[in-house]
Amino acid sequence: MAEQLEVNEKTMQSVVHMAEDARVASLKLARADSNWKNRALEAVAVSLEKHAAIITEQNALDLEREHEAGMSPAMLDRLALNAHRVGELAGALRALIGLPDPVGEVMRGSTLPNGLRMQQVRVPLGVIGAIYEARPNVTVDIAGLAIKSGNAVLLRGGSAAEKTNQVIVRIIRDALYATGLPIDSVQSVDEFGREGANALMLATGNIDVLIPRGGRGLIQSVVQNSRVPVIETGEGNCHIFVDESADEKMAVEILLNAKTQRPGTCNTVETLLLAKGAKAAPAVLTALSRAGVTLHVDADTREILPEGVEAVDATEEDWSTEYGSLDLAVKTVAGLPDARRHIRTYSTGHSEAIITNDLINAETFVRDVDSSAVYVNASTRFTDGGQFGLGAEVGISTQKLHARGPMGLEQLTTSKWIVRGDGHTRS
Amino acid sequence: MAEQLEVNEKTMQSVVHMAEDARVASLKLARADSNWKNRALEAVAVSLEKHAAIITEQNALDLEREHEAGMSPAMLDRLALNAHRVGELAGALRALIGLPDPVGEVMRGSTLPNGLRMQQVRVPLGVIGAIYEARPNVTVDIAGLAIKSGNAVLLRGGSAAEKTNQVIVRIIRDALYATGLPIDSVQSVDEFGREGANALMLATGNIDVLIPRGGRGLIQSVVQNSRVPVIETGEGNCHIFVDESADEKMAVEILLNAKTQRPGTCNTVETLLLAKGAKAAPAVLTALSRAGVTLHVDADTREILPEGVEAVDATEEDWSTEYGSLDLAVKTVAGLPDARRHIRTYSTGHSEAIITNDLINAETFVRDVDSSAVYVNASTRFTDGGQFGLGAEVGISTQKLHARGPMGLEQLTTSKWIVRGDGHTRS
Structure with missing residues (x-):
């Protein structure tokens, strides 16, 4: 205060x-x-x-x-x-x-x-x-x-x-x-x-x-x-939602990029939301773990952890933590509405992405998620003045008045x- | 505070x-x-x-x-x-x-x-x-x-x-x-x-x-x-500067409109700045006085008050007062630079106008006066969403971030x- x-x-x-x-x-x-x-x-x-x-x-x-x-x-x-x-x-x-x-x-x-x-x-x-x-x-x-x-x-x-x-x-x-x-x-x-x-x-x-x-x-x-x-x-608690239909290879590549390319930056993903039954889930968890990422998982995700993938239990605090490190909170959600609710509760309004091959999910996500940048099938790491073609940047605004993004x-x-x-x- | x-x-x-x-x-x-x-x-x-x-x-x-x-x-x-x-x-x-x-x-x-x-x-x-x-x-x-x-x-x-x-x-x-x-x-x-x-x-x-x-x-x-x-x-301490070259009839019409059309509004003029030797000055002061406006004048303006025009002495407070009534502060200034300085000191950044027939003065005024709306040869009363063709308005922003005007x-x-x-x- x-x-x-x-x-x-x-x-x-x-x-x-x-x-x-x-x-x-x-x-x-x-x-x-x-x-x-x-x-x-x-x-x-x-x-x-x-x-x-x-x-x-x-x-x-x-x-x-x-x-x-x-x-x-x-x-x-x-x-x-x-x-x-x-x-x-x-x-x-x-x-x-x-x-x-x-x-x-x-x-x-x-x-x-x-x-x-x-x-x-x-x-x-x-x-x-x-x-x-x-x-x-x-x-x-x-x-x-x-x-x-x-x-x-x-x-x-x-x-x-x-x-x-x-x-x-x-x-x-x-x-x-x-x-x-x-x-x-x-x-x-x-x-x-x-x-x-x-x-x-x-x-x-x-x-x-x-x-x-x-x-x-x-x-x-x-x-x-x-x-x-x-x-x-610059405050970024960014989310990526991998839905049921997400392509396995695409999900792996985007998650690795969004988490490990430069973990200290504000556009790094901090929470992965997995749709229950997402076919890409095991490959994503395995790849992240092999890349040295410490997974902080909820109980539902622990149940689907592939053989040999280690994880720590997520606490309530993990959902609002901007790690800035090779840590990632992982939560299994019932589907898109559940993912949206989670994002609405914990996001800082910086950048969120959906990995999907479902048109309705993609359109619903970009319409209903209220952040400065909303992605379909791309890494959150792109939120950057240089990457957006705007040239040098003063910073990334997470507020709504005057400037956003x-x-x-x-x-x-x-x-x-x-x-x-x-x-x-x-x- | x-x-x-x-x-x-x-x-x-x-x-x-x-x-x-x-x-x-x-x-x-x-x-x-x-x-x-x-x-x-x-x-x-x-x-x-x-x-x-x-x-x-x-x-x-x-x-x-x-x-x-x-x-x-x-x-x-x-x-x-x-x-x-x-x-x-x-x-x-x-x-x-x-x-x-x-x-x-x-x-x-x-x-x-x-x-x-x-x-x-x-x-x-x-x-x-x-x-x-x-x-x-x-x-x-x-x-x-x-x-x-x-x-x-x-x-x-x-x-x-x-x-x-x-x-x-x-x-x-x-x-x-x-x-x-x-x-x-x-x-x-x-x-x-x-x-x-x-x-x-x-x-x-x-x-x-x-x-x-x-x-x-x-x-x-x-x-x-x-x-x-x-x-x-909505806070408006608006100024009109009448320079040496201003057309007499135009100056009279604009001042009468800007002061008397609806004195309670935020785009009403509250201070008139007269260039020393402005040929329109006597006619403007006479017309305003006849229209029932109480003039609050500085010493230099008092010296040029036409016969029969009454005025009260302006105090420091008058320069920053948004009267909202048929009162007007009047100051004689050496010229445009002096007028700009006065405006910079006392304006709320709402609307200011210059009445002039001098191209350099007009261009300098619009370049250097930093308010939400800057006018050449028009009444400050136009600052309004409806008049500007923007439709209904929430208000007139006098700040610089997010929205102005x-x-x-x-x-x-x-x-x-x-x-x-x-x-x-x-x-």
Whole structure:
């Protein structure tokens, strides 16, 4: 539940001042054409490459401190940058340069019967706040997406990556300066520590939207405490339902892909629902077990476990767990309506799939399952801005307002109506 | 600022149960085709007309009680229904029947290089909450919009209209029943009084979006206290800037229209910005004064007040006041940049206009003023779903996320990706 956010007055004032500077910067950035913004992105990319040694040097200091503080090897790996990874950051920015600029798109337009000329035009949101953890690549990603979409951004990158982020933000601001865009388009509130994040969450009116990126704990804390509108991303308790008619080979391939290809991602399957009597069930369970997946099964599934396949008993908690590991909850259901009910109860609304050869089941599933992406005979792993052909993504929204599913540049914009008349008055 | 929302546990449980019933209803409603939903709307319209006598009878009881409690004549008028007004409610529903159904629209679609067939389809949001005040027409409006867009709705209509709303909700539910749609698509939480509103604001996960409709106090209280996502509507501190080149006659006509046509509406102009030396200034000030408008002027404007035009001195407070009456703040500014700064400081982001014959000023104004609607040489009074050709409106969003400007049926929807494959796995 919500806690009381604590921020001392001086920090709050400082962050509000930064947000005001960001607002002024955003007004200039909103007017910059695509060529100009792309030149700035290229300048950042070049400068990152040029300063790779300094970046990795600072990163080593962060790594050393966090290693001593007992950070897990997986987290240390996310924090680590080497020359190759710095090159990838530059590459991501160059990919952004290639994407169309959403700003200025005329979304619709018409001339009304009274002669008023109407246009609904895409414009930047304004000032974005980003709160994330120990992943310096997010600093470059979010700053790049913000610049390209004409938004200013305030970053809170977490103390673990403090020195790395500091040098990266410096490089970005220098590149903005060199290309004539306002440097306050990208600012960091890291100097205020945890209070910086709290101040962002309280800066109603100064920050237009807050994007949390990180683990479930971080995201839920921001969603529950922020007074600034939040876009919730990335929580994925994804389901695959294998019905009676599912093709055995297809079911095996999709399940292996959805569970084992990259188990830590939010579009990985976490619960397998097997229709009672599904002919693909034994092969799927065997293949998953052989691939090293720990199956957490209900009583009905235990009864059909093939010889030599081991499993642990599922508890109620398993149905709502996003493992992020080679674990999979497995439940046998009576059929599609039962599967739908289970999904409705436990899903986070990210991605769900049905494996079937039954047309009515397929159509019913896509109609009645209410998630950001619903699949027929394909792996949930496809839910991703790049895979969907949307280009770079800010994250995958699991909420329904503003954006749902993979969010690209477009989702960092809003619209405004431009109405031109010749002295028109309303009668 | 935020207060602690108080709800006793029993009320909270009851409202959550109602929201769960609404969720089940919404799943059926989401599957109903347009013809079916239109038949239900027609049945509600017919039943309202048939039961006009009962409605006005109950309304008379509300009016009597509120009159005795000292409600203002203006508020009593908003609360009052007679046979003619009941007919208008039915007419509004029939207008809704004529609008296209947003549900099922394919927003985009493609086949990816790997053969995956992608569709982004428009779907209902699910369960909507509405909190409003003493205006029984909103009960019919919101219920109608919800049904047409496939959403279930929980209504909190305020104690002043309690008996009127009770009979209207009964009529709507009977009509839903008669046409075979789930009756729990439309429910009222009025029985729980003020706590019902609080429970709606706390029902995270059970209610997808909360729409407040009413005065500034109501809307701000919901925005600041709700844990459920809110769509903020209707606060309008609108500006018109008359520049040096503005045509005198056009400026007079637009100002008179924008201020006096219906002063209580949110798209009425509240501040007039006059460029120093604007040739239209004297005629505009004279015309407004003659039309009975009380001018609240700054020192520079006082110096150019024409003979016989009276005015009071503006205070800092005037610049941020949404009068809702025949009052107008007037400030003389150095030019467009000064006008933009004033608008940026005081505007609620609803609607702003420039009256000009200068092309650069016009283009600069529409580019740099960041409001839901920006006008050149037209009255701000046009910001309205009906006037914009969008049909019935839920309200006018002054926020940037999800919806901006007049909100129609489309803004009560979200999207989902439907992805069809043939055993596709991610490589």
